Amino acid sequence: DDVAITGIAYDSRKVARGDLFFALPGEKTDGAQFAAQAATNGAAAIVSASTIDVALPLIVVDNPRRVMAEVSHRFYGHPDRTIDLVGVVGTNGKSTVAAGLQIVWETAGVKSGLFGTLNYRWGDYSEPASRTTPEAPDLDRLLSRMRNDGVKCAVMEVSSHAVTLDRVWGLRYKGGIFTNITRDHLDFH
Numbered sequence: 001d002d003v004a005i006t007g008i009a010y011d012s013r014k015v016a017r018g019d020l021f022f023a024l025p026g027e028k029t030d031g032a033q034f035a036a037q038a039a040t041n042g043a044a045a046i047v048s049a050s051t052i053d054v055a056l057p058l059i060v061v062d063n064p065r066r067v068m069a070e071v072s073h074r075f076y077g078h079p080d081r082t083i084d085l086v087g088v089v090g091t092n093g094k095s096t097v098a099a100g101l102q103i104v105w106e107t108a109g110v111k112s113g114l115f116g117t118l119n120y121r122w123g124d125y126s127e128p129a130s131r132t133t134p135e136a137p138d139l140d141r142l143l144s145r146m147r148n149d150g151v152k153c154a155v156m157e158v159s160s161h162a163v164t165l166d167r168v169w170g171l172r173y174k175g176g177i178f179t180n181i182t183r184d185h186l187d188f189h
Contacts, residue, residue, distance in 0.1 A: 003044050003057050008072055008137040017042030022068040025049050031064075047071075069136035069169035079143035080172045083113075083151055087158040087168070090179025094132075094157040097177055101155045113146045113154035115139070122151050133162030136169065 006018030012034035015021055021038035023031035023046055035052045045057040049064050061067045073080070086101060088094045095117050105112035113122030117132045120142055133156065134142070146154060162168050
């Protein structure tokens, strides 16, 4: 049956009525454990890597994070296709390079945005960063708002964790900047 989806959530505590809840497998905890809470909070359906006993439509997929990214891009109207997006990757220097690029664009009169370690910002809007590179639904929500506010270019610090965890899966970048690589995060990679 058709199910109306009004939002995307990956944190069961933040599920709103009508959200498609993605039960993401984690390093220590599996999001499937929180499916019942998501249902109680109003989730319309659940996407998971495993079968869950819940009284909601369930979609079982091999890689929920990639599917979440693809669904998010479509849900928000592919904002990365109308904003020239540049990613900055590397162990050190991402913040400096990203901030510098945004300054160059703004000085040239190009309305631009920034996803950085400290905040996500454009124009007069700024919010504290939850992480260097947000999850796909958060990225697409913010890119969609940027698009609606007339932003033409955005620069994003892309952490190595974000690449590995598919947070930026499927985004269309106009350019990329690689700063360097050192031994950081060897425990994760």
